[in-house]
Each structure stands twice: as structure tokens, then as C-alpha cells.
Amino acid sequence: MATIYEVSKLAGVSLATVSRVINNNTPVREATRVKVLEAMDKLGYHPNSIAQSLASSRSNSIGIVVSELNGPFFGTLLSDIETAFRRAGKHVIIAAGHSDERLEKESIAFLKSRNCDALILHVEAVSDDYLRQLNESGTPFVILNRFVESLSDRCVTLNNQHGGYLATQHLLRNGHRKIGYISGPMWKNDAEQRYLGHLRALAEYGIESKSSLFYEGDFHELGGVKGVAALLHADADITAIVCANDEMAAGAVTTAREQGLRLPDDLSIVGFDNVNFSHYMYPKLTTIDYPIGGMGVMAARWVLKHIYHQKLDNIQTVFEPRVIERDSVHSI
Amino acid sequence: MATIYEVSKLAGVSLATVSRVINNNTPVREATRVKVLEAMDKLGYHPNSIAQSLASSRSNSIGIVVSELNGPFFGTLLSDIETAFRRAGKHVIIAAGHSDERLEKESIAFLKSRNCDALILHVEAVSDDYLRQLNESGTPFVILNRFVESLSDRCVTLNNQHGGYLATQHLLRNGHRKIGYISGPMWKNDAEQRYLGHLRALAEYGIESKSSLFYEGDFHELGGVKGVAALLHADADITAIVCANDEMAAGAVTTAREQGLRLPDDLSIVGFDNVNFSHYMYPKLTTIDYPIGGMGVMAARWVLKHIYHQKLDNIQTVFEPRVIERDSVHSI
DNA sequence: GCTATACATGAAAGCGCTTACATAATATTA
DNA sequence: TAATATTATGTAAGCGCTTTCATGTATAGC
CATH class of the missing domain: 1.10.260.40 (lambda repressor-like DNA-binding domains)
Incomplete structure (x- = not known):
């Protein structure tokens, strides 16, 4: 060379x-x-990019932590982030946090040791305090899908509460009154927010929430499977269920059908995220769109602007969800 | 610091x-x-890992080129590769080649400029000659899902032909005789091999292939959609279709149902890859398992062994597919 | 107790760049 | 044309490590 x-x-x-x-x-x-x-x-x-980095103390690399590398949700995110940075001659180093506090911290430490110029974090298990502390430590970062007080300018979030609201409102508008809710783990901020939105929609229609209509799942297929079983068992005349993400919706659909229900006639289901397989399902899933790719790109733009001093504006930090109507909701 | x-x-x-x-x-x-x-x-x-790299001329980074970052197939691959390297203190830099010759070359150049110690390549559009030439150029690499003469020791492949054979054989054993085939783009080696396997199974049962039973798709949903339409139009009494990957199978299932067919009673379908959404489908898809994660790990082990001199053995270069029986095949 | 050997440590060059700072070349002005 | 302002280029000191080679110190053998 x-x-x-x-x-x-x-x-x-x-x-x-x-x-x-x-x-x-x-x-x-x-x-x-x-x-x-x-x-x-x-x-x-x-x-030689290594020599350049050493001399300029710029690695031109950005560290990304996501919960999982597989799964439709993160695939889209990573893809769009990579494209955005690649175009700018930067490269990304990716690590998986697996929603586990130790692994998330380990991932962050790993990326810092790799001299990343900045980090983009989709972390769920570490505390807000940890993030505030990290902020003091030198490596700049952007937070995806989580709002942290005092770090608000570096948070790119979805209005999860409004999403939860929209999901339930859509069902309500279609005449449903007995609506089950399969939540994600309530310690996760987005799960909590979505549920809060659900409650708000219910309240608007003067419907009181009942604990027999609530099931706390795991954001995975199994949560949907168990959730449907539990909900149907507790209250057989539920006409609709909102699932806090599409994976659980997939499990819910399968299980409901196995229990002999016709979908959407006997049971309407709405998901959340609009991941790519949601329209492979049968019936095609009505869901809430999560513009995850766009949010990733926005995080990338933040880095490009603040770390690499590109003159960019229009940094949007809050994104709005919207209903994607497909075939899994029946009007009564 | x-x-x-x-x-x-x-x-x-x-x-x-x-x-x-x-x-x-x-x-x-x-x-x-x-x-x-x-x-x-x-x-x-x-x-400081940058300084270490400069002084030792080892970046401890491995470049990965895949066709897409999103999509269930590559998600699994990347996830398993990352885990394997992370454990060894190495990190991966990922680039997308988008099955396009220019972009694939660009990705490889990009990764080389980042001083990767080795590359793992899932490339489809560049020629064998290009790869042989690349081999001379210094940066060592492993090739995934493609066999290149004279580079055979660095190729980790699936026995695609056997996979195609198994898919069709499974249908044959279930009594089907009129079997449509929706292929991937025939210029892609794996698509060709799978089709060859299909033909071999047919031949074993003394069935001659007819061009009206063949459709060349794109490995995406749309290919399945158009394929079913074309096949059904050309020959209405087809009882089964093998799709060369699961995405096309998803498109095929949807379209067949829209045309009023009951699945699997009126039409059996088998996919290929066993991607994670294939059991969210309805009916749950019978498909051919592609052990992509394991193959990725094996590529990682090759690198760990040959580049970082870890003492590892059992480097397996050819993997075997197998049938995953689910609900989309009907016995007649 | 003295030399031979193994082992532990230090000194210093260099990996391939960037970037103050100094200097040389050129353009501008009076 | 000389003095000054501008612009282009060169010099050399790092960036934070690794690694060769030389040196020093403890142990063994006689």
C-alpha cells in the first residue's frame, strides 16, 4: 500500500x-x-484511515446500539442509518444491547473504546441517570425512542402515547366497545406510553378500563399467544384487541384462529409498528405506523450536523404515528 | 482520556x-x-484502539457486505456474526451491496479503505473473476452462499440444489404431480441451483418439466404475486407451487387467496429460507430451512482461525438444507 | 565466587497521517 | 521599484500505541 x-x-x-x-x-x-x-x-x-484517525482524533465512525440486529424493526432502522452515513463517508459500528442493562452498558463501553465520534442509542434497560452521566463522559450521543429529561435536544422520539390513542380510537370508531389490550413490558417507556394512550381513548368514549381486559406481554410472539388466551378466557365477549406491537399481533392472530375465531369477523386486531411482515399476515394487519427509518435518518442528521458540522437544518425530534388501515379490523 | x-x-x-x-x-x-x-x-x-491499530497494523475490524440490511434473512446473519466477533473483541463494519455490481464493488472498496483485517462477503452481482482478482489484492475474505472455483476453501455455501430437490420431493411425496415453480432471478447462482434441484426431483418421478409451469420472479413479494397469477393463468389445474424463497411465497399465498383458492386444500405452497416470518403466515409455511445464522458463524470462525490465529477446528464449508413441515402443504 | 543462561525491563524508532508555525512565492499598492 | 499584504508550500512535532534491540538482574552450574 x-x-x-x-x-x-x-x-x-x-x-x-x-x-x-x-x-x-x-x-x-x-x-x-x-x-x-x-x-x-x-x-x-x-x-490510511487509521492513521488519519489517530492524527486528527476523528475516527469517522459512529456507534449504534440497538436491542436486536435481527427483527424487521431494527433492520429498517439500521439500513436507513447506514445509508445516510455511508453517503457522508462515515461508517457505523453496530452492537446489540438485547434489552439487558449489563449488555447495553457493555455495548456502549465497547463502542467508546472503538473511538466512535458519536453514538446512536436505542437502549431500554439502562437508567436515565446512567445516560445523563454518560453525557458528561465526553462521547456525544443521540437517543432513539426515549425521552430523557435534560437531554431532550438529543432525543428522537415517537409520540407513543398518541399511537396508543389512535389504535384504540380506530377500534372505537368502528363500533367496538369491549377492547382487550396486550401490552409490552410496562417497565419499558414506550409500552407504558402506548397503554396510556389507549386509556385516554377509552376515557374519551366514557368507557372504563377493566383489569380483565389488560394483559402484559413481552413484545414477542409469545406475548400475543398468551395474551389472547388470557383475555378470551377472562372475558369471552371481547370484540377487539389492540396489541402494543406487531409481533404480538402475529401471535394473537394465530392463537385466535386456533381457538376457532374467524378474523376479523369474530375478533378485530390492531398492531403497532407496521413492520414489514405485517402485510404478509392474514388478514393483513391494521396497525400503527412507526416511521423508524425516518427517525434513524434524523438521528444520523443530528450527528452529521453537530459532530461533523455539516450545515443541515430541520432536525425533527418528535415523530407522529398514524393508522395504517388494512384488513384486520371489522366494523360493527 | x-x-x-x-x-x-x-x-x-x-x-x-x-x-x-x-x-x-x-x-x-x-x-x-x-x-x-x-x-x-x-x-x-x-x-486507544486507533493507536493500537496503527502501531500493529491490525484494525480488529471485519467488514461485512450483505445485499440488504433489513429483511429477516440478513438480520439473522448479521446478528450471529456480530455475536461471534464481539466475543472475540473484534467489531464488524457493515455495508449494503443491494445486489448491484457497482454498489457491491463500492462497498468492498469502502471496507478496504477502513483497513478491515478481513471481509465476509455476501455478494451476488460481481463476477467470479473480480473475486479472484480481489483475492490477489491482499485483504483476505470469506464468501457466503456462493461457490467460486479456486477460492473454494473460503466459500461457505448451502447445498442449494439439494434444497430445491427437497422442496419438490416433499410435494411429490404428498401426491402432487402438477407443480408450478416460481424461481428467483436465474442469473443468481442460488436461484439456478434451486431450480436444478427441482428438475432433478421431477425427473426422479418421471415427470417432464413444462415451461408453462415455470415463472422467473425476483425473490421479492411481487415475484410471488405475479408468479401465481401467471402460473394459474397458464395452467389452472396446478395443485402445488414451490417458491424459491419465502418472500415470494408470501406474495403467492396472498394472491392465491385473493383469487378465491383455499390454502392448502386447493393449492399447496412450499417456500425456501425459513425466515422468521414464515410461521406468522397463514397457513404456516412449509419451507426449506436455510441455516444462515450457522453459516455466518462459520464464516466468522474462518476469520478467527486464519486471520487472528485462534486455534479452532471444524470449519464446515457446505451446509445442508432440510424440510420444515408446517401447514401449507396438503396431501392428496 | 565467577561465568553462563534465562528472564524481565527499558530506550527508542516508527506506524501514516494532520496541523501549527515558519518560510517562500506571488500579488498589490504607493 | 520597494514595501506590504496575500497566498502557497514546507518543516517538524506530535497522535498513542507496538516492537526490536539492548541492557540489566536474578538464577544456575561449576
């Missing part, structure tokens, strides 16, 4: 000049620039 | 000694080691 030194020799200029044409940050006479570019070309020279 | 120099001063030893205890590659007297460790601890020292 050719080095900058060889280029400088071949072009008959100094190291510094070559560096200047590489970085294009200091004026260089056109004739000189051409000489250098030709030399680089002839030698097939590519700057 | 504390540097190695400060640690050495606090511990009262030289830089070199600190480096030795960090890397644990040269004997250091126990008492000295303890002193150094204590100093590191007191300063909250973490080695």
Missing part, C-alpha cells in the same frame, strides 16, 4: 501539501493539486 | 511494560503486572 510519503515524492511536493489536497481544507494551487492527484492515481493511493 | 504514558509514570515502569501487560504477549513479573493494572484502574485507562 502506497503511503502519503511516496505520493509526495512522486509529485515533488511535501507531505503537508498532499494532505491538503486529500482533505481539501486549505487552498492549493491548481497545478499542484493536479500533480498530486496524478501521483495518487498512478500509485493507486488510498489514505 | 488517560494514555499509556500516564499509566507508565504512575506505575513507575516504562511504556513498553504497560504495553506488555495490555497485550499479555510477553512475560512480565507478577508484581509489576499488578502495579500496572492498579495504575490503569486508578486512571480509568482504556487503550
Whole structure:
């Protein structure tokens, strides 16, 4: 691999000049620039990014922590973030936190040790205090899908409560009154918010919430499976269920059908997230759209703007969900 | 951030000694080691990985190229690869090739410029010759899901042909004789192989293939949608269809149902890949298991063994598919 | 007790860049 | 044309480590 030194020799200029044409940050006479570019070309020279990083204390890498690497939700997120950074010549280093406090901290430590210029965090298990502390520690970061007091300018969030509200409102508008709710783990902020939205919609229609209509699931298929079983067992004349995410909705659909119910005629279901498989389901799932890709891109823009000083504006921090009407809700 | 120099001063030893205890590659007297460790601890020292890389010409990073970052297939792959490397203190840099020759080459160039110690490539559009040439260029790599002559020791592949064979054989054994085939793009090696397997199974049962029973799709939902329409139009008494991947199967299922067919009674369908949403489908999809996660891990092990000289054995390069029986095949 | 051997540590060069700062070349003005 | 302002280029000091080679110290052998 050719080095900058060889280029400088071949072009008959100094190291510094070559560096200047590489970085294009200091004026260089056109004739000189051409000489250098030709030399680089002839030698097939590519700057060594490690050496660049060491000298400039910029790694041009951004660390991402997500809960899981697989799963439709994070796939979309990562894909859009990667595209945004790649375009800017940056690269991402990805780590999985698995919604576990120890693993999330470990992931963050790992990324910091890799000298990331910034982090984008989708973490669920670490405390707000930990994040505030992290903020003091030097490495800048953006938080996805979570609002932390005093770090609000670096939080890119979905209005989860409104999403929960919309899901239930949609059912209400379609005439349902006995509505079950399968929640995510209530210690997760988004799960709590979505449920709160559900309650608000109920309240607006003057319906009181009953504990027999609530089931706390796990955001995974199994939660939907168990949730439907429990809900139907407790109250057989439920006409609709809102599931706090699409994975649970998938489990719910399967189980409800196995129990002999026709969907959506006997039971309407609405999901949350609008992950890519939700329209492979039968019936196609009515759900709440979570613009996760757009939110990832916005996090990337925040980094590009604040860390790499690109002149970007329109940094949006709160995103709004909306109903995606498909076939899993029956009007009564 | 504390540097190695400060640690050495606090511990009262030289830089070199600190480096030795960090890397644990040269004997250091126990008492000295303890002193150094204590100093590191007191300063909250973490080695600067960039400087380590520059000095040792090892970046401890592995580049991965996959076709897409989203999608169930690659999610599983990436997740398992990341876990394997993370455990070894390495990190992965991920780029998407989008099955496009230019983008694939660009991704590879990008990763090489990032000084990756090795690459794991799931590329479809670049030629075998390009890969052979790349092999000369210095950066070692492993190829996933593709067999390249003369690079065979670095190819981790699925026996795609056998998979195609199994899919069709399964249908044949269940009494089907009129079997449609929705293929992936035939220029992709795996698509071709799967189809060859299909033909072999047919031949074993003395059935001749008819062009009206073949449709070349795109490996995406749309291919399944159009494929079913075309196949059913050309030959209404087809009783079963094999789809060369699960995404197309999802499209096929939806479309068949929209055309009024009952599944699996009127039409049996088998997929390929066994991606995670295949059992959210209705009916739950019978498919061919593609052990993609295991293959990713094996690629990681190859790198760990050959590049980082871990003593590992059992590097398996050819994986075997198997039938996952679920509910989308009807016996006649 | 003295030399030979193994083992532990230190000194210093260098990995390939960036970037103050100094200097040289050129343009501007009086 | 000389003095001054501008712009282009060079010099050299790091960035924080690893690693070779040299040196020093403890142990063994005689």
C-alpha cells in the first residue's frame, strides 16, 4: 500500500501539501493539486484511515446500539442509518444491547473504546441517570425512542402515547366497545406510553378500563399467544384487541384462529409498528405506523450536523404515528 | 482520556511494560503486572484502539457486505456474526451491496479503505473473476452462499440444489404431480441451483418439466404475486407451487387467496429460507430451512482461525438444507 | 565466587497521517 | 521599484500505541 510519503515524492511536493489536497481544507494551487492527484492515481493511493484517525482524533465512525440486529424493526432502522452515513463517508459500528442493562452498558463501553465520534442509542434497560452521566463522559450521543429529561435536544422520539390513542380510537370508531389490550413490558417507556394512550381513548368514549381486559406481554410472539388466551378466557365477549406491537399481533392472530375465531369477523386486531411482515399476515394487519427509518435518518442528521458540522437544518425530534388501515379490523 | 504514558509514570515502569501487560504477549513479573493494572484502574485507562491499530497494523475490524440490511434473512446473519466477533473483541463494519455490481464493488472498496483485517462477503452481482482478482489484492475474505472455483476453501455455501430437490420431493411425496415453480432471478447462482434441484426431483418421478409451469420472479413479494397469477393463468389445474424463497411465497399465498383458492386444500405452497416470518403466515409455511445464522458463524470462525490465529477446528464449508413441515402443504 | 543462561525491563524508532508555525512565492499598492 | 499584504508550500512535532534491540538482574552450574 502506497503511503502519503511516496505520493509526495512522486509529485515533488511535501507531505503537508498532499494532505491538503486529500482533505481539501486549505487552498492549493491548481497545478499542484493536479500533480498530486496524478501521483495518487498512478500509485493507486488510498489514505490510511487509521492513521488519519489517530492524527486528527476523528475516527469517522459512529456507534449504534440497538436491542436486536435481527427483527424487521431494527433492520429498517439500521439500513436507513447506514445509508445516510455511508453517503457522508462515515461508517457505523453496530452492537446489540438485547434489552439487558449489563449488555447495553457493555455495548456502549465497547463502542467508546472503538473511538466512535458519536453514538446512536436505542437502549431500554439502562437508567436515565446512567445516560445523563454518560453525557458528561465526553462521547456525544443521540437517543432513539426515549425521552430523557435534560437531554431532550438529543432525543428522537415517537409520540407513543398518541399511537396508543389512535389504535384504540380506530377500534372505537368502528363500533367496538369491549377492547382487550396486550401490552409490552410496562417497565419499558414506550409500552407504558402506548397503554396510556389507549386509556385516554377509552376515557374519551366514557368507557372504563377493566383489569380483565389488560394483559402484559413481552413484545414477542409469545406475548400475543398468551395474551389472547388470557383475555378470551377472562372475558369471552371481547370484540377487539389492540396489541402494543406487531409481533404480538402475529401471535394473537394465530392463537385466535386456533381457538376457532374467524378474523376479523369474530375478533378485530390492531398492531403497532407496521413492520414489514405485517402485510404478509392474514388478514393483513391494521396497525400503527412507526416511521423508524425516518427517525434513524434524523438521528444520523443530528450527528452529521453537530459532530461533523455539516450545515443541515430541520432536525425533527418528535415523530407522529398514524393508522395504517388494512384488513384486520371489522366494523360493527 | 488517560494514555499509556500516564499509566507508565504512575506505575513507575516504562511504556513498553504497560504495553506488555495490555497485550499479555510477553512475560512480565507478577508484581509489576499488578502495579500496572492498579495504575490503569486508578486512571480509568482504556487503550486507544486507533493507536493500537496503527502501531500493529491490525484494525480488529471485519467488514461485512450483505445485499440488504433489513429483511429477516440478513438480520439473522448479521446478528450471529456480530455475536461471534464481539466475543472475540473484534467489531464488524457493515455495508449494503443491494445486489448491484457497482454498489457491491463500492462497498468492498469502502471496507478496504477502513483497513478491515478481513471481509465476509455476501455478494451476488460481481463476477467470479473480480473475486479472484480481489483475492490477489491482499485483504483476505470469506464468501457466503456462493461457490467460486479456486477460492473454494473460503466459500461457505448451502447445498442449494439439494434444497430445491427437497422442496419438490416433499410435494411429490404428498401426491402432487402438477407443480408450478416460481424461481428467483436465474442469473443468481442460488436461484439456478434451486431450480436444478427441482428438475432433478421431477425427473426422479418421471415427470417432464413444462415451461408453462415455470415463472422467473425476483425473490421479492411481487415475484410471488405475479408468479401465481401467471402460473394459474397458464395452467389452472396446478395443485402445488414451490417458491424459491419465502418472500415470494408470501406474495403467492396472498394472491392465491385473493383469487378465491383455499390454502392448502386447493393449492399447496412450499417456500425456501425459513425466515422468521414464515410461521406468522397463514397457513404456516412449509419451507426449506436455510441455516444462515450457522453459516455466518462459520464464516466468522474462518476469520478467527486464519486471520487472528485462534486455534479452532471444524470449519464446515457446505451446509445442508432440510424440510420444515408446517401447514401449507396438503396431501392428496 | 565467577561465568553462563534465562528472564524481565527499558530506550527508542516508527506506524501514516494532520496541523501549527515558519518560510517562500506571488500579488498589490504607493 | 520597494514595501506590504496575500497566498502557497514546507518543516517538524506530535497522535498513542507496538516492537526490536539492548541492557540489566536474578538464577544456575561449576
